[in-house]
Amino acid sequence: MNLKQLGQLTKRASKILPTISTEVKQEILIAMAAQILESADQIKRANQQDLESAQEKGLSNAMIDRLTLTDGRIQAMADSLKEVASLDDPVGAIAEQYERPNGLVVQRRRIPLGVIGVIYESRPNVTVEAASLCFFAGNGLLLRGGSEAFHSNQILVKILKLVLAKYELENVINMVPNTDRSSVDEMAKMNEELDVIIPRGGEGLIRRIYEIATVPVIAHYKGNCHLFVDESADLQKALEITLNSKVQRPGVCNALETLLVHESVAKDFLPDMLDAMAQQQVEIRGCSTTQSYSEEVVEATHEDYDTEFLDLILAVKVVKDLPAAIEHIQTYTSDHTEAIISRDETNIEAFTKSLDSSAIVVNASTRFNDGGQLGLGAEIGISTTKLHSFGPMGLRELTTTKFVVTGTGQVRE
Amino acid sequence: MNLKQLGQLTKRASKILPTISTEVKQEILIAMAAQILESADQIKRANQQDLESAQEKGLSNAMIDRLTLTDGRIQAMADSLKEVASLDDPVGAIAEQYERPNGLVVQRRRIPLGVIGVIYESRPNVTVEAASLCFFAGNGLLLRGGSEAFHSNQILVKILKLVLAKYELENVINMVPNTDRSSVDEMAKMNEELDVIIPRGGEGLIRRIYEIATVPVIAHYKGNCHLFVDESADLQKALEITLNSKVQRPGVCNALETLLVHESVAKDFLPDMLDAMAQQQVEIRGCSTTQSYSEEVVEATHEDYDTEFLDLILAVKVVKDLPAAIEHIQTYTSDHTEAIISRDETNIEAFTKSLDSSAIVVNASTRFNDGGQLGLGAEIGISTTKLHSFGPMGLRELTTTKFVVTGTGQVRE
Numbered sequence: 001m002n003l004k005q006l007g008q009l010t011k012r013a014s015k016i017l018p019t020i021s022t023e024v025k026q027e028i029l030i031a032m033a034a035q036i037l038e039s040a041d042q043i044k045r046a047n048q049q050d051l052e053s054a055q056e057k058g059l060s061n062a063m064i065d066r067l068t069l070t071d072g073r074i075q076a077m078a079d080s081l082k083e084v085a086s087l088d089d090p091v092g093a094i095a096e097q098y099e100r101p102n103g104l105v106v107q108r109r110r111i112p113l114g115v116i117g118v119i120y121e122s123r124p125n126v127t128v129e130a131a132s133l134c135f136f137a138g139n140g141l142l143l144r145g146g147s148e149a150f151h152s153n154q155i156l157v158k159i160l161k162l163v164l165a166k167y168e169l170e171n172v173i174n175m176v177p178n179t180d181r182s183s184v185d186e187m188a189k190m191n192e193e194l195d196v197i198i199p200r201g202g203e204g205l206i207r208r209i210y211e212i213a214t215v216p217v218i219a220h221y222k223g224n225c226h227l228f229v230d231e232s233a234d235l236q237k238a239l240e241i242t243l244n245s246k247v248q249r250p251g252v253c254n255a256l257e258t259l260l261v262h263e264s265v266a267k268d269f270l271p272d273m274l275d276a277m278a279q280q281q282v283e284i285r286g287c288s289t290t291q292s293y294s295e296e297v298v299e300a301t302h303e304d305y306d307t308e309f310l311d312l313i314l315a316v317k318v319v320k321d322l323p324a325a326i327e328h329i330q331t332y333t334s335d336h337t338e339a340i341i342s343r344d345e346t347n348i349e350a351f352t353k354s355l356d357s358s359a360i361v362v363n364a365s366t367r368f369n370d371g372g373q374l375g376l377g378a379e380i381g382i383s384t385t386k387l388h389s390f391g392p393m394g395l396r397e398l399t400t401t402k403f404v405v406t407g408t409g410q411v412r413e
Numbered sequence: 414m415n416l417k418q419l420g421q422l423t424k425r426a427s428k429i430l431p432t433i434s435t436e437v438k439q440e441i442l443i444a445m446a447a448q449i450l451e452s453a454d455q456i457k458r459a460n461q462q463d464l465e466s467a468q469e470k471g472l473s474n475a476m477i478d479r480l481t482l483t484d485g486r487i488q489a490m491a492d493s494l495k496e497v498a499s500l501d502d503p504v505g506a507i508a509e510q511y512e513r514p515n516g517l518v519v520q521r522r523r524i525p526l527g528v529i530g531v532i533y534e535s536r537p538n539v540t541v542e543a544a545s546l547c548f549f550a551g552n553g554l555l556l557r558g559g560s561e562a563f564h565s566n567q568i569l570v571k572i573l574k575l576v577l578a579k580y581e582l583e584n585v586i587n588m589v590p591n592t593d594r595s596s597v598d599e600m601a602k603m604n605e606e607l608d609v610i611i612p613r614g615g616e617g618l619i620r621r622i623y624e625i626a627t628v629p630v631i632a633h634y635k636g637n638c639h640l641f642v643d644e645s646a647d648l649q650k651a652l653e654i655t656l657n658s659k660v661q662r663p664g665v666c667n668a669l670e671t672l673l674v675h676e677s678v679a680k681d682f683l684p685d686m687l688d689a690m691a692q693q694q695v696e697i698r699g700c701s702t703t704q705s706y707s708e709e710v711v712e713a714t715h716e717d718y719d720t721e722f723l724d725l726i727l728a729v730k731v732v733k734d735l736p737a738a739i740e741h742i743q744t745y746t747s748d749h750t751e752a753i754i755s756r757d758e759t760n761i762e763a764f765t766k767s768l769d770s771s772a773i774v775v776n777a778s779t780r781f782n783d784g785g786q787l788g789l790g791a792e793i794g795i796s797t798t799k800l801h802s803f804g805p806m807g808l809r810e811l812t813t814t815k816f817v818v819t820g821t822g823q824v825r826e
Contacts, residue, residue, distance in 0.1 A: 104786075358816065361819075362817070364819070387631075412780040
C-alpha cells in the first residue's frame with residue numbers, strides 16, 4: 001500500500017468518528033492506557049533497538065535521553081491517555097445558537113477537523129499524545145515519526161491499533177511505515193487525504209514542511225519571548241518573574257529571551273537582576289546602559305535580540321518608555337509570548353492592545369503560556385500562526401465548527 | 414516600489430489598527446461611503462475605460478455585466494460600507510474569560526489576523542466589500558484585482574485611501590499596481606507580509622493559488638450541494654424547498670445540484686417534482702428509477718453527481734434509505750451544504766452528525782448557507798476549508814484570538 005492509499009484508508013475509517021459517543025471514546029482511551037502498561041516489556045525491547053542504533057549513530061546524550069522509554073515514561077504515557085479521557089469531549093458541543101427573524105434556528109456545532117497528519121522527530125511519547133488528542137477530538141491520524149524512534153513508534157501504534165480493532169476502528173490511526181524523507185514531502189501534498197499537518201519538532205523541520213506543503217500547516221515556530229519592566233512595576237515581583245521566566249526551564253519555547261527595562265527604574269532594578277542572574281549562571285548580553293552596571297555584560301547585537309537562545313542566556317535592553325518597548329517587541333517578536341510588569345492600568349492596556357502575540361502576560365511569568373497552565377487540559381503544541389488557532393492548542397483547537405440550520409419549511413424570497 | 418515592499422508598507426501601517434477605536438473606524442467607513450457617492454462620475458469614467466477594453470477583448474455579456482458599475486451599483490457599494498459600520502466590532506471582544514486555581518485571569522481576546530491578501534477577478538465591487546470588512550476587523554489589506562476591472566479598481570482604492578489619509582492610515586489598504594500573473598505568484602509566497610490569502614473567483618484561480626501558496630489560504634472552492642427527501646418528509650414542503658434550492662438563483666454556490674429521494678416516497682414525490690422542474694425549464698439527469706417517471710430524464714453519470722452545474726440542471730437519485738443517502742453524499746460532497754427534509758428526529762440527527770459539511774440544513778432551503786441569511790451581517794465568502802473558518806465568513810472570521818493572562822506576580826513552580 002502506498003502512502004496515498006494509507007491516507008485514503010485513514011480518511012474512510014475516520015468518517016465514523018463524529019458519531020462515536022464520548023463514553024466509547026473514553027473507554028477506548030482507558031483500554032489503550034491499560035494495554036500500554038501491559039505491554040511495557042515489549043515497548044522497552046523495541047525502544048532498546050532504537051537506543052542501540054542511536055548509540056551506533058553517535059547521537060548526542062540529550063537526544064538519547066529524549067528517545068529513552070523508562071518505566072516512568074511508559075507510566076506517564078498511560079496516565080496521559082487517561083487524562084485526555086477525563087477532559088470534555090469537544091465534538092458535538094454547541095459553540096453558539098440563535099434564532100433568525102424567519103424562525104430558522106442556527107447552531108454552530110463542533111466537528112472534527114477530519115484527518116490530521118502529525119510529522120514529528122525523536123520523542124516516541126508524541127505518538128501517544130498525538131493519538132489520544134486527535135482521536136478524542138474525532139480525527140483520523142496519520143503519523144510520520146522520525147527514524148531514531150522507528151521501532152518504539154511502531155510498537156506503540158501497534159498497541160493502540162490493537163485496542164481500536166476491538167471497536168472496528170483500527171484504521172483511524174495509521175503510521176507511515178518508513179522514515180524516508182520523501183514521505184514527508186508526499187504527506188505535505190496529500191490535500192485529498194489530510195485536512196491539516198501539525199509538525200512537531202525543530203524549526204528546520206517546520207520551515208521545510210511549510211515551504212512545500214499544499215495541505216494547511218499549523219506551525220509552532222519559536223518563542224522569542226519578551227518581558228518589559230515598566231516604570232510603575234513592583235520591582236520585587238519583577239525580579240521574581242524575570243528569574244522564573246528565564247531559568248525555571250530555559251530550553252522551552254515560553255522561556256524569556258529578552259528583558260526590556262524602563263530607564264527610570266534601571267538603576268533600582270538592574271543591579272539586583274544582574275546579581276540574581278549571575279547566581280543562576282545566566283550570561284547577559286546587554287545594551288550600553290546595562291553594561292554600565294556590570295563588567296560581565298557582553299554587548300548585545302541585533303542578532304542577540306533576534307535569537308531564541310533556549311539556554312541560560314538573556315538579552316537585556318533599557319528603553320526610554322513603553323512605546324519604545326512596544327516598538328522593540330514589534331521588531332523582534334516571533335508572536336509567541338510577551339509580558340509586562342506594571343501597576344499602571346493605562347500602560348498595561350496599551351501593551352496588551354498593541355501587541356498581538358499568542359499570549360500577553362501581565363504581572364506573571366512567560367512560562368504560563370502553556371496548554372496545561374491555561375487550563376486546556378493537554379496540548380498538542382503552541383501555534384504561532386494566527387490562522388485557525390493561535391497559542392496553546394488543546395482538544396477544542398483540533399476541531400472546527402459547522403452550521404446546523406433547522407427550519408420548518410423556510411425558503412428564500 | 415516592488416510588491417514585497419508594498420506588502421511591508423501595508424504590514425507596518427496596519428500595526429496601529431488594533432488600537433483604533435470602533436467609533437473612528439465607523440466614522441471612516443461612513444466617510445468612505447460619502448466619498449464614493451461624491452466621486453460617482455469619476456468612478457463611472459474609469460469603469461467606462463474597462464468596459465471599452467472588455468468589448469475590444471470580446472468578453473461575454475455575463476462578464477461585461479459583472480464589470481459594469483451603474484449608479485445603482487455605486488449606491489450599493491456606499492450602502493455596504495455603511496452596513497459594515499453598523500455591525501459589531503469584533504476586535505477586542507472577549508471571547509472567553511475564566512480564572513485559574515492560582516488566581517491567573519485568562520481571557521481570549523479577539524484580534525485582527527494581520528494583513529489579508531485578497532486576489533479576485535472581474536467584479537469591482539469586491540474591492541469595496543473586501544476593504545470594508547478587512548478594515549473594520551482591524552486588518553491591513555493588499556488587493557490584487559483582475560485585469561478586466563483595472564481602472565475601476567484603481568479609482569475605488571484611490572477614493573478609499575483619500576479618506577484613510579485624513580486619519581494617517583493611508584497605507585492600511587494597498588492595491589497591487591499591475592495585473593500580471595506573476596504578482597499572484599509572488600503574493601502567494603509573501604509569508605512575512607501576509608497572514609492569509611483569500612481568493613475570490615473561479616475554481617481555476619483558487620486551485621492555482623492553493624497549489625503555489627506558502628501563505629495560508631482560505632478557499633471557497635465550490636458547492637456540490639445535496640438535498641435528501643426522507644421517508645417521513647412533508648412532501649409539499651419538500652417540493653417547495655427543492656424548487657427554491659434549485660431555481661431561486663441557480664448560478665450560486667449554495668444552489669442545489671443533486672436531489673436524493675428515499676425510495677418509499679419516490680412514487681408520491683417524483684412525479685410532482687419532475688412536473689414542477691419541467692415548468693422551470695430544469696433539465697433532469699436521473700437514476701433509472703427517476704427515469705421511469707418521465708421520458709425527459711437523461712441518465713445520470715458518475716460525472717453528473719460530481720458536478721456543480723451552476724445552471725438549471727439537477728441530478729436526481731432514488732436511494733434505499735438514509736445510510737445510502739449519507740454514503741452518496743460522503744462520496745460526492747464538496748463540503749459546502751447538505752439538506753434533509755424529514756419529520757423523524759432520529760434520522761435528522763443521524764444526517765446532521767454523519768455529514769460534516771460547512772452547513773447542514775434541516776427542513777429549509779440550501780440557499781440559506783449565506784452570511785447575510787445566517788445573521789453574520791456581511792460575508793467575504795463561504796469557506797469550504799475546515800481550518801480557521803468553515804462556512805460563511807463575516808467580520809469575526811477575519812479575526813483570531815490571543816490569550817491575555819493577568820496575574821499578581823505568579824511564577825511557575
